[in-house]
Amino acid sequence: MSLRAPLIDGFGRRINYVRLSVTDRCDLRCTYCMSERQTFLPRTSLLSFEEMERLSLFLIDRGVERLRITGGEPLVRKGVLDFLLRLGEQVHNGRLKELTLTTNGTLLAGAVPTLVAAGIGRINVSLDSLDPETYRRITRGGDLTQVLDGIALAQAAGIRIKLNVVVLAEDNRRDIPAIVQFAHARGMDVSLIETMPLGDEIAGREDQFVSVTDVLADLRSFWHVDGVNDATGGPARYYRVAETGGRLGLITPLSHNFCDTCNRVRITCTGQLYMCLGQDDHVDLRAALRDDPTTTALDTALDGALAAKPRAHEFFIAGAGLERPARVHAPARTMSLTGG
Ligand code: SAM
Ligand code: SF4
Numbered sequence: 624m625s626l627r628a629p630l631i632d633g634f635g636r637r638i639n640y641v642r643l644s645v646t647d648r649c650d651l652r653c654t655y656c657m658s659e660r661q662t663f664l665p666r667t668s669l670l671s672f673e674e675m676e677r678l679s680l681f682l683i684d685r686g687v688e689r690l691r692i693t694g695g696e697p698l699v700r701k702g703v704l705d706f707l708l709r710l711g712e713q714v715h716n717g718r719l720k721e722l723t724l725t726t727n728g729t730l731l732a733g734a735v736p737t738l739v740a741a742g743i744g745r746i747n748v749s750l751d752s753l754d755p756e757t758y759r760r761i762t763r764g765g766d767l768t769q770v771l772d773g774i775a776l777a778q779a780a781g782i783r784i785k786l787n788v789v790v791l792a793e794d795n796r797r798d799i800p801a802i803v804q805f806a807h808a809r810g811m812d813v814s815l816i817e818t819m820p821l822g823d824e825i826a827g828r829e830d831q832f833v834s835v836t837d838v839l840a841d842l843r844s845f846w847h848v849d850g851v852n853d854a855t856g857g858p859a860r861y862y863r864v865a866e867t868g869g870r871l872g873l874i875t876p877l878s879h880n881f882c883d884t885c886n887r888v889r890i891t892c893t894g895q896l897y898m899c900l901g902q903d904d905h906v907d908l909r910a911a912l913r914d915d916p917t918t919t920a921l922d923t924a925l926d927g928a929l930a931a932k933p934r935a936h937e938f939f940i941a942g943a944g945l946e947r948p949a950r951v952h953a954p955a956r957t958m959s960l961t962g963g
Pocket of ligand 1: 649655656693694695696697725726727747748749787788789816817818819
């Protein structure tokens with residue numbers, strides 16, 4: 624239970640969910656996320672794990688109940704497993720309701736015992752194809768076997784898995800039914816994600832955009848897919864596939880349908896707090912952490928950030944056939960920096 628003022632934004636939304644990116648680095652170079660020769664931040668600009676732990680404890684004190692660790696690829700940063708174990712203490716003492724992780728799965732197999740010890744009961748794994756060649760092409764070099772082995776070990780250890788699939792018109796649209804079948808046969812949920820206009824230098828993304836509504840129509844040509852009411856405060860709409868019995872989330876970041884119930888903020892690996900995935904406004908928590916050993920500067924920074932959390936985001940991809948928002952806006956940073 625939190626004893627300090629909870630985080631309430633200017634629209635009365637209670638912020639109880641934080642995504643914390645621990646690195647901008649990654650062992651893959653997914654075409655929609657990074658450029659082939661991605662440059663990364665100097666390590667000195669990253670928050671140390673000690674700083675991240677201090678920040679996390681502070682956020683828990685202010686009523687954050689769910690924490691998702693992401694990246695970049697969170698499992699590539701040295702020391703991350705110890706960090707997860709320390710956060711896990713907050714799960715075990717009941718102050719944190721849930722600790723989760725988003726990973727590309729390449730290093731998952733070796734991390735499973737730590738995840739279990741840290742009380743992580745559920746993770747998201749990104750998997751855009753079950754065909755080794757397509758997977759290698761989309762990720763620019765990834766080895767599908769490593770990911771499948773990690774998934775199998777995590778499941779065997781009792782960790783629930785949701786697969787995240789970014790749908791790309793040319794690369795994997797036709798693979799979606801096989802991925803859904805694979806996931807549902809193993810008790811995993813699947814989220815199909817539209818490409819988001821994040822990052823300036825990722826070529827070809829607009830050409831690969833496919834609306835998840837069109838993917839839903841593909842699936843409905845041979846399956847019964849009905850909407851279910853599973854509100855999470857996030858950007859997904861949920862469906863149930865009658866033939867597989869499994870759950871399917873469609874994530875449409877380009878629509879504004881989820882903003883009103885948005886309960887989350889994101890913190891980059893350099894300690895920048897973004898109130899909204901679709902906006903550039905942010906607040907520097909690193910300065911607050913480094914300049915003031917007490918919580919005063921952090922409190923001031925966070926309260927200022929919350930007052931400024933926008934009501935809704937504005938995304939736009941030219942030619943995507945979407946209604947143009949009043950202000951056209953595509954943030955310059957990539958998902959690997961902000962955290963997915
Ligand atoms: N490396 C981890 C992974 O891939 O799961 C965690 C970080 S990754 C940035 C988080 C999620 O963001 C992944 O599911 C990825 O597919 C998604 N993502 C990255 N760039 C995206 C984009 N431009 N549009 C939509 N989703 C994107
Ligand atoms: Fe790495 Fe995840 Fe981005 Fe792929 S989506 S390049 S795995 S950070």
